[in-house]
Amino acid sequence: MFTRVVEAGASLTITVDGRKIAAREGDTVAAALLAAGIVASRTTPVGGAARAPYCLMGVCFDCLVTIDGVGSRQGCLVAVREGMKVETQKGRREAGR
Secondary structure, eight states, rough: OOOOSSOOOOOEEETTTTTEEEEEEOOOOHHHHHHHHOOOEOOOTTTOOOOOOOSSSSEEEEEEEEEEEEEEEEESSSSSOOHHHEEEOOOOOOOOO
């Protein structure tokens, strides 16, 4: 289980796959997902294997998610903001997203 070292920052609410979760100001999307117990942020396009944020610094691309309708965003590089809508990404990015 992923836990924060320090509980700092204002509390925010984001929606992940239609479910509201608490996040902290300054969290990245990937960190907020992990802190909420959401381990898999995407599945692979070929085999459907679950992938989770690995490097948390923008190198591995295992944290790809859809944020506010825009697909293939690196969750580890995007800070959460109040009301943000995040969808875990299933397989390949859909055209137009």
